[in-house]
Amino acid sequence: MRLKLVPKETKVDFFSFSKITISLSSALVIGTIIAFFTMGLNFGIDFRGGTMLMVETPEAVEVGEYRDLLSDVVEGDVTVTELSDPAAALTGEENNVIMVRIEQIGDDAAVQNDLIKEVKATLSDAFEGIVFLQTDSVGAKVSGELVQAGVLAIVLAVGAVLFYIWLRFEWQFSVGAVVALVHDIFITIGIFCVTQIEFNLTIIAAILTIVGYSLNDTVVVFDRVRENLRRYKSMELKDVLNLSINETLSRTIMTSVTTLIALLTLYFLGGDVIRGFTFAMIWGVVIGTYSSIFVASFILLRLGVKRDWDKTDNAAGTQFADIDA
């Protein structure tokens, strides 16, 4: 007896609820734009500059105590947050990890260095047995460059992929894939706005992986669409799309599940440092799976596809489509 997440044969009409899914997607994207401008992203020091300390104390200490202590030492803004560890519930090992963030004051690196020393000395005096897990300090110059590099990476990745799909398929596929992709990136950013989870360099890596993953899903569906378009020449595009999604549904779900197994394990057991990263990835996989079925295919249906491409004059843009046949 096999474990089957998806019945052997499915005949779901995915476009019958396209009204709901498209309004949902549009609402989420618009919501993201609103959230981005009202709440904004909680940029980490990678992108904002400043200093971050992660400390652990043997005894639980109130966040307010840190704030009072440090406000005497530090001129700029200090934010203190408690890091909750979802693994604690599973393993029973409670730890008191606190994250202190200090706003960048001026450009003088030497001042920053003295400040870190002073803050460390103050905390060591106040709390016995305190451990400094991590100290990061990023200057304004580098943080500006990191923002640029991050945005550049995402734009380049999307552009490169757009080009690749255009080479392998038709431009309509390319547009469908990229709309789905931008949809995924937007909503992931929206989640970070709403939850106010720190947005740092590793989150950029996560978003780029989502780009790769979401595409992976979309491409598998499109690959089947291309094949079925050739096989069922007189079938309506809508039916071809439905058939293709249904045929690949089992694979889509299987891969999403194995990837989610890996990500959820990382989320719970992988430690504090990459929790934000895995959180982004989990959402990305869920949204990426959803979008390759409901968004990418919907765009393809709306744009329509040229159907006469098995005639002798292969349309431009598909000349690379048979390299692996």
Next chain:
Amino acid sequence: MLQFSIWKKGLIWFLCLLGIFFSMPNMFYTKVEKANDARSLMEAGVVATPEMEAEMAAWPDYLPNMLVNLGLDLRGGAHLLVEVAVEDVYADRLDSMWPEVRDVLREVKDEVGSVRRQDSDPNELRVKIGEPEGMQKALQVVGDLTRPVVTLTGAGSRDFEVSNEGAVLIFKLSEAEMIAMDDRTMQQSLEIIRRRVDEAGTREPTIQRQGADRVLVQVPGIGSAEELLDLIGQTAKLSFLSVVQTTSDPDIRAGTGNVVYPDAEQEGLYYVLDRIAVVTGDQLVDAQPTFDQNGRPAVNFRFNPAGGRKFGVYTAENIGSPFAISLDEKVISAPTIQSHIPGGSGIITGNFTVEESTRLAILLRAGALPAEISVLEQRTVGPELGKDSIEAGKKATVVAFVLILVFMVLSYGLFGVFANIALILNVAMIFALLSVLGATLTLPGVAGIVLTIGMAVDANVLIFERIREELKSGKGPARAIELGYQKALSAIIDANVTTIIAALILWLVGAGPVRGFAVTLGLGIVTSVFTAIWVTRLLVATWLLTRKPKTIEV
């Protein structure tokens, strides 16, 4: 699709074995690391102790000994990104030009008249001559002072550009010379930083030039980036200067050729000093931390013969007068010369702690940085967090691995087992490649591996689902499997090419953690495609040919 020639089979198994062979040392990480350390000590000429012999014997040298480098976030340590103020050196270079210019112009005094240096912004040297009619001659003689720049890109240009404004000669550094100087400054800075870090006795530091004027320093095992910065952030320019007077007024008119430096300890105390140093730190050959006769920490130093001679002459001529020892334009000590100091060695006493005197000795031994450096980024990962992260990473990898193995067997039965063998080989190959390439594994890198484990089965899932479809449409086992592989191939290639594009861009554009992730993700994709397309297919084909099943269930 199911026929493999002998050599192809051989090659596939050979690559798999290679993967296992080269990933093996990572299973015995500490043992191999100790053996490697002992061997490199031996090569450096250290006589082997019985302990080292035992460590080496624990991992014989016919076994592979390449390990995955652990990143700072996994082993703890400090990371600094600093910027070298390369333009600092320009002014010094122009300053040093002045005596030469003066001398050649004086030789043709009859034609150019008196020669005077004018105040100017530090990027140019302005020299006024008494007789404007002699400008042609002046330009001609100073033109001979300029030298061609010897670099690949600067060929054909000279180091200075000379122009004139009325009776004033203006010297500027040429573009090519500035580029060449920047390069020298960077080389020197790298060398000095390396010496300082080495002197401090830390293990396996990474010191790299980044871009035009940046240096990345990563030192595993060091307590904090602040500590590291104390060591490399200081210019450590030591000078022995003669004191003109002491004062409490920082804005005092020092007079030409003099400078005003503050006292390092006592606030409100300033020294007016002769700008030209008697001896500088360049001429030191050794410096050691020590204690003075009152038992306070001090630094003992020794000059090279030339420096020793100068120092000897100066002390003999100035007995009873004070002189100042300045470090980075602050006076750290201003003793009175008690007697002639002939041996070229001496002692610096100041208000030092033991740590400070030890550090000062290191800085003096390693030499001064050619230019000031400023910090752009400093990061410290405590050893506790590093250990936690390794533990967490291991746990997550193992759990995810086991869960996926179980899930695959439940979903695909025997074919799931084939996919699992491929998955295990896949992980071994990723580690083998990381070890052989000398790549650094960071925590995001671990995430990349875990994610690859999740996604690696994708190719197999695509194939198996396809085989199911073919079986459903009534094909025989061999035919269904063959078609399954054939038809799934285009989707596998497209899907993985898109992911590899993302990984490649991450690697090119990304910094720090992003790169670590991109490396494992990229390698993981390559190995997973190999194992999915070749290894599982070989396994399935072998099984099919030996068992010849009438029906199969995928």
